[in-house]
Amino acid sequence: MDELELIEEIRRRFGTEASDRIKKGIGDDAAVLLPSRGLLLLTTDIMVENLHFDLSFMSPRDIGFKLVARNVSDIFAMAGEPEFMLLDLCLPQQLLLSHQKRTVHEFVEALFDGIEEGLKRYSVILIGGDLSTSPGKIYLSATLTGSSERPVFRSGARPGDLIYVTGTLGDSSCGLEILKRTITSRGGEVTVVKDTEIPSEIKKPLLKKALSPEPEPVHKKINKINAMIDISDGLAIDLWRLCRESAVGAVIYQDKIPISKEVREASRLLGLDPLSFALSGGEDYELLFTTENRVKEEGITEIGFIKEGDNLSIIDGSGIERPLKPEGYIHRWGQK
C-alpha cells in the first residue's frame, strides 16, 4: 500500500459526504469551506501509541472512534457544534501486530471504521489531512472545526457560581486499570496475567467508557453557562484550569462527586480508592461547568461553588476542608 492508494481509499470512504459548505474537500492543497454563521471553533488533539492507546487492549476501531470523540469533547466544552475534521496519520511501514494478525492495510481499514463511526455519530465531515510513514510508533492527530453563536470560555466563572459535572467520574480510568491488570502484551502476544475477578456487569460499562467514550453536549439543555471545560485529565486539574483562567477559587464536596456504583464496586475489589479515580483519573470526557442558576437535570450533578481568591478545596463527609491539588495526567520532559 502506498500513499496514493491510501488517499484513494480515504476519498472513496470519506470524500463523498455532502455539504453545501464544502467548496473543496479531500484532494487539494487545502480544503475550502464557506465560513460558519456563528463563530469558528478550532481544536486539535494528538493520540500516540503506548501513551494514549495500547494496541494490546484497544482495537483500531476504538482508537479511531476515540480520536473523533476527544476532539468533539473540546468543541462541546465551548458550547459549539462540531463540523469538519482534518486527519493526520503517521503509520510505521510494518506494524508489530502479530498478536492481532493484522497487516497495515487491515489496521487502517479498522481504524477508518472507527473514525467513520465517530464522524457519523457527531455529524462531522472529514475534509482533508496529511499522511506519513512513521519511523517508530503510530501517531494520530485530528483538527476539528466547530461553530457556536455563543461560545463559553473557561474564563467566565464568577464567585457564587455553582459547579456542575455531567455523568459520573472515574469510570474511564477505573476501566483502564482493569484492562492493565487483565491483559498485557509480551513480544506481541496477548497474555491474560491476572483474572481480577470483577463481575462482567461491573467491568463492561467501565471498559466501554475507557475504550469508546461518547461525549454529550450540555449547552442546549442549560441556560446561561458562565464557564465550561471538558474533564479530560481529571476533575481536580481541570477544575484548577478553569479557576485559573477565571481568576477565582472553588470549593467542592467530596460526597457530591458523582461516582458510579461500578467504580465503587470495582475499586473495592481492586483495593483502590474510588475518589482518586474520580479526582485525578482522567479520560472521562464529561463536562464541568459553572452557572448562577440551580440546575435540575438528570445526569448533571452539583458538586460545589466558585468563590473569590485562588484556593481550591474539597470538603469531606465529616466537614473537614483540605486543599484540592491540581493532580491528574500531566506530560513531563527531562529533568526539572
Add this chain to the structure above:
Amino acid sequence: MDELELIEEIRRRFGTEASDRIKKGIGDDAAVLLPSRGLLLLTTDIMVENLHFDLSFMSPRDIGFKLVARNVSDIFAMAGEPEFMLLDLCLPQQLLLSHQKRTVHEFVEALFDGIEEGLKRYSVILIGGDLSTSPGKIYLSATLTGSSERPVFRSGARPGDLIYVTGTLGDSSCGLEILKRTITSRGGEVTVVKDTEIPSEIKKPLLKKALSPEPEPVHKKINKINAMIDISDGLAIDLWRLCRESAVGAVIYQDKIPISKEVREASRLLGLDPLSFALSGGEDYELLFTTENRVKEEGITEIGFIKEGDNLSIIDGSGIERPLKPEGYIHRWGQK
C-alpha cells in the same frame, strides 16, 4: 519541564499577538475566531524526525521555520492568505541530542524561535494546539487556516492552458544530497565523512533551500490562474496530481525546466543528473500553475502546456517525446 510550564511558555511567547478576529486564543478547549470574509482554507502538514528532518544536519530553528513554511505553501497554492495556526508537538522525554548539547527545554526554545520567525514572516498567529510526550521520535504537525476570495483548485486546468512554475526546481533535494554526503550522525556524534569539495558559493544557496525554504505567493501577480499546486514531492508527481484532478494530460519541455546554475554545478561535481533533482527531488515549495494567458514575470517560467487525455510527457532537447512518470516522494507501507 512539564506540560503546564510548556503551555505557559507558549502563551508568553505566542499568546500576545493581537487580532480582532481572535475571540479566544491559546488556553481554552478550542480557539474561537470571527469567520474570515472570504472562503475558509484549512490545511495540515506533518513533520516526523528522521523522515522529514534529521537532527544531525537540521537545527531546531530550521525545523520550526519549515513547519510553518510547508503549511503556508499549501495556502498559497490555493491562492489564499495564511492566517491562524494550531501546533501539535510530541517530544520524547529525553532527547538524544548529545552532539548538539541540548536539553529538551533548549531544543524547544530553538524550535519556537524558528516557528516564531515563520509566523512573523507570513503574518500568521498561533491560536492553539496540543502537546504530548512521545515514546519515540519527535513528531510535529501544524494546521493552518487561510482565507481566499477566489481560491484556485488543482482541478481547474483546461486543454490549451500554459504550464508555469515559480523559481528553480531541484535546489532543495540537491542541497539535501550534499548534506547527506557531508555529515552523518553516529551514536549522537556528528562526523564529517566526506568533503564533497563543492565550493561554498554553490553549496550555500542549495542548503538554504533545503533547510529553510521560503514560499512566495503568485496569485497577486497573475490574473486568471486556472489550476495550481505546490511542488512539494517533485515536479513530475505534482504535475501528475494536478492533471489527474483536472482530467487532462500535459506536455513539458525538458530544456524549459528552470534549473539553477548551483544545481547544475553541484550535480556535475556529485556525478548526478540535475534533471532528476528537478523532476522528482521534492521539497521545493515552488508553485506550479496553469493559465490561458502568457505570463511575463521574472522568476516565473513557462514549461509546457495542458492537453486533452490523461497522458503526461516530456520532450527533450532533441525533440524526442517520452512518458513522464509520476515519480517523486511517496510514502509506502508493508508489502504490496
